[in-house]
Amino acid sequence: MYAISVFVFLCLFFGKIEHGNCQVQQMLNKLVCIEHNECGACLSAASHCRWCADINYNSGAPRCNDDESLANTGCSQTLIQRPEKPVWEVVENNSLQDMSPNSLENVVQIQPQRVHLSLKPRETQTIQFSYRPAKNYPLDLYYLMDLTWSMKDDKETLVSLRDDLPILLKNLTDNFRLGFGSFAEKPLMPFISTDARRLANPCSVEEEACEATYSYKHHLSLTNQINEFIEHVNSSSVTANLDNAEAQLDALVQVIACGDKIGWAEHSRKIVILLSDGLMHTAGDGKLGGATKKNDDQCHLDDKGYYSDAATYDYPSVAQLYRLLEKYKVNVIFAVTESVKDHYDSLNQLLEDFTYVAKLESDSSNILKLVKTGYEDIVSVVDFHDDSDQGPVKIKYFTDCGVKDSPMKEETRCTGVEYGMTLNYEARVTLEACPEFRSFKQTIRIAESQLGQDALTLEVDIQCGCACSSQVQERTPMCSINSHFVCGVCQCNKGWSGPSCDCAIGNENESAELMAQCREPNATRSIACSGAGECMCGECECDYGFTGRYCQCKTCDVSLENSLECGGVGRGVCVCGQCACTEGWSGSACDCTDRNDTCIAPAGTDVCSGHGDCVCGRCECDVADESGAKYSGMFCESCATCDNPLCARAEPCVACHLNASCTDTCTIGSVNYTVIEMIGTTVTDMTSCFLRLEEEGLECEYKYTYSPESSGVEISISSKECYTPTSARIMTNGLIIMGCVIAIGLIVILFIKCAQVFSDRRAYAKFVKEAQESRKNMQELNPLYISPISEFRLPDSFPRDKSD
Template identity: 70%
Template structure:
């Protein structure tokens, strides 16, 4: 590869030959223009069949192609169609809010090309909030309903602190009124709470009580008027209720321009898809609205419970977030559920009587709004999108990510969407519409109208006035007869489905003078005299393997502007080299931050990286990203960052030192990080700030500084005095401990001896009171027999 590059530089004729090789092998206009930026196609139907139709401008003109019929690549397109400024919610219009800028762009992409689209996002203040309370009204939650009723004005104050524009709604759920979820006994059906000696409402699945409204009093009144019910098992119909609350957007009153949150209060687990079949609800849940005139989910006895996948799709489609406010007994269960619905759910611990519900609303809301995550609908289209963002850090580096956390109102997040067209899916011009939107909201979006420039203008009816007779089963396309679908061969008389006819044309699939006489070089199939190459091979006889891809962007030969693939080898553009044309000839990346010699004068810049050499004096090899230091010498580049670090620590920086982003974080060292130590005296202590810095990756930042550790200690004399005092204190403390230990041992020993003495004295007194075994008492004792009849005597 190096030989090819050197030859191109020294022999202009060879460069022209390479340009021709990149073009002449293509037999269709779209493939020709996509091969390289200098390739042109002759659409003249009377052009000499012996000369290649795909070539450079000069060669086509010299071969007799009419100038007016030479097809050239389309001009690039870039047009901003809508670019309203970022705007917060105004009192005059709640819907006229702009959080993303710009809003619509029309652009074009060529194969192997990447285009960067910059846009900004800023969360709007006072963005409308639709909050729907979805409450478990089974018997075990009766106290929680009373707590919600008692909130009154406190609910209004809490929501006002979140946003001035809010609405609240209310719905409740229990379970399907089917066995085995509820009792089929007539008395129990009429009063499911009979076992509790209390009257309650018959079991229902879900009921919508109050549509979203700004009147909090109506909300409290509806909660107060709602009645509890009961079921048999501990699992409820949360997912049934959630689907109806989301899908019935007109009944609930969801606004198209609002942040939609459902707060679901429960102390039970969840019934999921398949459970409903036990009770006879066999139809698959359709995710549609099925509320009757009274707000009940009337078809719950027909449709099964929804699956988690269905719930996730609904939350994504309608952009609804759910706060699971659950009791401690089931929190671990909902934590697992949150793992499957992570993008749209938040789990919080609910007190047994729901006394902390307002706190959970505030915490859940703040957690949801602090996350910004972008998505797009590029899907299976040919254009792929990658995102880079600074996550609102002023002067920060761009990292590849769609999600940012810790976002606050007033922060502007800058994004770059990298649109890449790796290859043409078909050789025709098409338009792909891409919608980039924030994952949690979806109302504001950036619309990209991407023109995929893979075709030619001559593919339509532009040349219909030129009379040229084409064979049967073919039609005129860009000056040549192109076979209709299903036909192939030089005369388009070979049916692709006809295997026998295809075999007769197999000789046309063998390269002349090939060392291996295999059809299509063994890397493809011969169909009607033409090779259909396997993936990774190209050329008329599939003789060319794919070229190397750049590690940086993954594109063949580095993509447009770096090089082109010519039969397995990359022909690099001026300023690039390497097997994949990913080595820049410029040496900017090898110059240390703050300026200086390339590789600090101690190495060579090869492919954008320094290859260090050894010192002529000591023979020791230099190291570092810029060959700036060795084992026995100080890093001279630390002096570039030291003033900036110092002034940031002292908060005395002026405009001349706004060159870095200072982050008090501890990260793993990366290649290219330059380690330094800054010593400063602060508050009577000597402090060591160990930090690293690298060259800035953002155009706004010259160097990126990361302080990794801070160690502060007193000056040497003070440290000696402190150490002496500490040692003396330790000696005194140790002496006191020994004295206390000895004294304690003596006390314990004395107490044991005294207890022994008392015990022996007690035993002695006891023995003195007992009779001597040799002593005979002078007292005689007689007893009357029990059988003697005492009544007669009396």
């Protein structure tokens, strides 16, 4: 065995052997089997591993091997243990159906209802199911009212809604029932006054009479008689306490736990509407008054409907309330006043799956509106849970949330669900590894979290054992006292280990003989468990990340696609830290397919359109031109300077879909095209196609992408832009240009005219100024005028008398 192991790994490391080398693959197949010494572990190792349960089989050869090897080494064909046949059966599959009048038996909200399947280690099965909320599903609505003194007016408001209440509920569902209860406070000090007068009449300070303080009182079981409900509300009496916190949680636990007294129906949507203007006490507060026992989540109502053990049990915790709401599938609407709404918002964050908080007016005048909005908010949410945590099976959910042609997303919770919507789900059920090597059944219940009455039940056969395991012989001369005979070999009883099953686990003595069993023969380093584990009674318990009989192997890579070792069943098996991939798969985790059909474009023939190589089922594109730019697209069908042939092939189906002249699926040649509209979403695909169509006088451009599916090609229309057609745009642009030219000409003419006027005005002003200057210098005399007066002057040198 060890020689084979060494040879295989040397070949893989030095030889660069092709993947299709049959001889190496056969040795890998043997190696993954022969190291196992139990039947269950053998059959779980790989699909080709077989176990020889023949008591007379040659002890020198491995009992775990492939069919051919076991037959060649003398194992009887009738005693060769083989993997069980896979199981897949839809046991119950009733069609979805709304409620029939006066009958609940025919209501079906989930389809199918029961599936029987099998799982092997590293195997995933996909179960498709649908969910549709049934119309007129029964509603059980229980009013739980704070009847302390401050809520006196609110009770009267509720009584005044005698006529409006049934109309509102009829609009929600034809099948409804109402119940009524009230709460106040634990009748203990310091929550109430212990004065004798105040005990009998807590409202004596208000000079009015009221009922003695109580924690919770059930007034009316669920009924469809509105008048009876109003009468019980009207006849109820208020009470009082000292602090501003009440016993809401005490009351809620009793309402939920006392199902037979409240009258909850098995098939109904159960809603409690809690009206209050006060805060709430939680676990621990009751100890102040002497209620020291932890709340037991049980019903404690006496014959008169009072919570009889309020003074004994403490208030429940929020965690206790959550578990009860989840167990009994009850929803709570907290209708509270503005002053305490923040307190209940914080509570709602912890109980989000089952509660709704709304603002209540001081006189409760908007109570009907709150009932309607709260009910619609609760029924618009669909969330699926399961109980698979009780076993080794894990489940992932994918859904379209009722949106037609929407892709499946990993999600359990859908919002905005309306009556008539069908939600499609996929449950991917996986068994990563065998918890123990035996076959057993696990029953998983997948149910809607707020109702829980309708469910999909999965009956899962965990195929981790052998048929011969059921034929155990506890005592046989062949086996030691601490072992039993099973499947042709002696196996140690639980708690015992070692070659002779004489070492008690947890109390082992590390003798040289036992330690030798933990050392790999012929290894260069004789370290127990290869230094990667602990030797326990001659067997290695490996550290995380290591495996093998001597912890000599590392664990194999996990596929990123499905989170399974070596890709899971059908892709490969782990052989001492190396994935041995089956035909058609390669890569370190066997997540690289050798098929190239996914690289061939629809209706095409060339791999990657002749412009690239198919690697792991995807195209790696070549360089398109000297600039270094590459071909693009899923099939390397596009480049910056070439047309996309796939766009042209898909155009007729896209146009047909947009014109509503065909169904969502059309066929061109041998290819089916499915068109879905996802306008407004972000397209991650780098290759997009464009289609231009005329719609209502506008030219619209649609952007879409394509992706190949098993049934054909899926076309996703991601955007739409509309504008005026080309001819109209040319005419419009021409008119705009002409208008612009005319406007510019007018502006130029106006500018020239303004310049001329400005120039003329400047010239005229200059003329006027010169004329004025001329008149001033000439004193306004005509230069041709000759004066009749003669004037003579003596020369300045002529002597003059002093008298002159």
